[in-house]
Amino acid sequence: MIDERHEELAALHALDLLEGEERTAFEAALTRDPELRRLVDALRATAAELAHAAPAVPPPSADLRARILNTAVPVVPTPGDVIPLALPAWLGWAAAACFFFAAVFFAGKSFNVRGDLQSALEAERVARLEAGTLKNLLEAERILSRAQLDHLAKADRLIADLRSQADVARLKITSLASLAGNSPQARAIAVWNPDRQEGVLVVSKLPALQADKDYQLWVIDPQYPIPVDGGVFTVDPATGDARVNFKPGKNVAVAQTFAVSLERKGGVPKAEGPMMLIGN
Amino acid sequence: MPTLQLTAFDRFEPAAPQRRSEVYFRLRMSDPAPIDTPLSADAERHGRDAQLLRRAGQGDQSALGELYDRWVRPLHALACNILHDPAESEDVLHDVFMTLWQKAADFDTSRGHAFAWAATLVRNRAIDRLRSRTRRAELLDQSVPADLGYDEINTPAHGGDTASLKENAAAVRRALASLPAEQRDALHLAYFGGLTQQEIAEKLAHPLGTVKARIRRGLLKLRDTLAPQL
Numbered sequence: 001m002i003d004e005r006h007e008e009l010a011a012l013h014a015l016d017l018l019e020g021e022e023r024t025a026f027e028a029a030l031t032r033d034p035e036l037r038r039l040v041d042a043l044r045a046t047a048a049e050l051a052h053a054a055p056a057v058p059p060p061s062a063d064l065r066a067r068i069l070n071t072a073v074p075v076v077p078t079p080g081d082v083i084p085l086a087l088p089a090w091l092g093w094a095a096a097a098c099f100f101f102a103a104v105f106f107a108g109k110s111f112n113v114r115g116d117l118q119s120a121l122e123a124e125r126v127a128r129l130e131a132g133t134l135k136n137l138l139e140a141e142r143i144l145s146r147a148q149l150d151h152l153a154k155a156d157r158l159i160a161d162l163r164s165q166a167d168v169a170r171l172k173i174t175s176l177a178s179l180a181g182n183s184p185q186a187r188a189i190a191v192w193n194p195d196r197q198e199g200v201l202v203v204s205k206l207p208a209l210q211a212d213k214d215y216q217l218w219v220i221d222p223q224y225p226i227p228v229d230g231g232v233f234t235v236d237p238a239t240g241d242a243r244v245n246f247k248p249g250k251n252v253a254v255a256q257t258f259a260v261s262l263e264r265k266g267g268v269p270k271a272e273g274p275m276m277l278i279g280n
Numbered sequence: 281m282p283t284l285q286l287t288a289f290d291r292f293e294p295a296a297p298q299r300r301s302e303v304y305f306r307l308r309m310s311d312p313a314p315i316d317t318p319l320s321a322d323a324e325r326h327g328r329d330a331q332l333l334r335r336a337g338q339g340d341q342s343a344l345g346e347l348y349d350r351w352v353r354p355l356h357a358l359a360c361n362i363l364h365d366p367a368e369s370e371d372v373l374h375d376v377f378m379t380l381w382q383k384a385a386d387f388d389t390s391r392g393h394a395f396a397w398a399a400t401l402v403r404n405r406a407i408d409r410l411r412s413r414t415r416r417a418e419l420l421d422q423s424v425p426a427d428l429g430y431d432e433i434n435t436p437a438h439g440g441d442t443a444s445l446k447e448n449a450a451a452v453r454r455a456l457a458s459l460p461a462e463q464r465d466a467l468h469l470a471y472f473g474g475l476t477q478q479e480i481a482e483k484l485a486h487p488l489g490t491v492k493a494r495i496r497r498g499l500l501k502l503r504d505t506l507a508p509q510l
Contacts, residue, residue, distance in 0.1 A: 008496040015470045015495065016404070017477050041391055046503040048396035050471045051403070052449040053456055054357035060370050065348050068374055072381040074339035 014043035174279040190258040201244045208237040216267045218259040232267040329394040337384030362406035376401045407474040455505035463498030
């Protein structure tokens with residue numbers, strides 16, 4: 001049973017009055033409903049009958065019929081149109097020739113396309129190289145800039161070295177060893193900078209210290225009646241090595257020599273313990 | 281000397297409004313006389329059309345010529361009433377008969393009669409041309425719910441089934457005349473006007489829903505009335 005709504009849509013569709021989504025939806029409904037399809041067909045046929053009711057007009061021109069029939073060329077071969085037997089023979093060769101030329105044509109096309117592709121790849125490679133070159137140039141500039149900075153830094157260091165060389169000429173370097181025989185393997189070197197009133201002591205193979213003991217450095221300056229205290233230090237228990245920066249508590253005019261004694265923990269103002277090392 | 285008469289439709293709508301009178305009064309040579317179309321004649325006509333179309337589909341030019349003779353009058357009248365241009369109407373006919381010639385073999389007789397197919401082709405092509413050449417405003421102005429009446433004194437130019445066509449045309453006119461005027465107006469603008477639903481409603485100055493309902497009722501009644509000859 002078709003409802004009024006679908007009857008209306010069918011009538012409008014039969015007169016081609018449905019548009020857009022309404023038409024799409026109705027045509028979809030037609031595919032699902034044979035009864036609705038039959039109604040549309042009947043209404044289309046009915047609408048076509050309205051052509052008979054068109055108001056009269058003068059007849060068309062007399063030559064219209066001839067023009068139509070002259071244009072209507074038969075599209076189906078009549079029984080008299082027999083295809084010659086020779087046709088397939090040359091038709092095959094013609095087809096082969098067509099195939100050959102088509103193959104040559106497409107091969108040429110393919111070659112051209114490949115050439116174009118190769119050119120494109122080549123251009124891309126050149127572009128990449130140019131980009132690489134520019135990158136390298138940029139890196140070179142950066143390196144040069146860095147080199148210039150390094151050069152300036154080196155120049156600064158050179159100036160500092162030259163200045164330090166002037167200091168080194170005034171440094172006092174003293175080798176220390178055991179004279180008492182209590183640490184025959186021990187050695188030390190003391191470097192003293194009189195301008196800065198500071199020095200460095202490097203010792204090796206001194207005996208390991210007891211917990212309540214320290215080694216103490218002494219600077220021998222003739223202007224003082226007793227050695228000047230250079231500070232206490234400990235050594236690596238395993239190796240007996242140490243590196244000590246020292247700055248005496250008094251001004252040292254002439255660092256005649258250096259000595260290391262074994263003292264109680266924390267050091268003493270005047271040497272009391274055994275002398276372990278002394279400069280020669 | 282032509283005489284001013286009401287068409288068959290107007291005789292059923294004596295109280296039609298003034299606007300309709302301006303449209304429906306036409307100079308007519310005569311009123312159609314009621315003719316009862318025999319069922320066998322319609323069946324024979326449709327059968328002959330289908331047979332000729334089938335032969336045309338097989339490349340028979342003479343069959344196409346005979347179809348031309350049978351259909352050219354109503355099809356040409358249909359095109360002219362849509363386009364109002366005889367030369368362009370002939371172009372449409374030429375196109376349509378070429379289409380029939382090329383596509384005849386594809387025609388599905390189970391979906392309708394051959395003439396209905398040809399008329400649909402003519403109407404669609406004519407409306408396409410009308411819409412392509414005319415601005416919508418002009419189209420609305422040109423479209424009027426005109427008199428639907430096929431002049432039965434016209435005779436086919438090349439002979440053919442004259443009596444059957446005349447009987448068929450008379451039956452269609454009678455069926456149309458039996459419709460209320462508002463349904464007939466809506467059907468006319470829908471079939472010949474090339475207008476959209478909304479434009480028809482505007483033209484008739486009625487709500488869209490009302491116009492749709494009139495088209496539905498009018499076409500269904502026509503179908504019932506013309507059923508014997510469809």
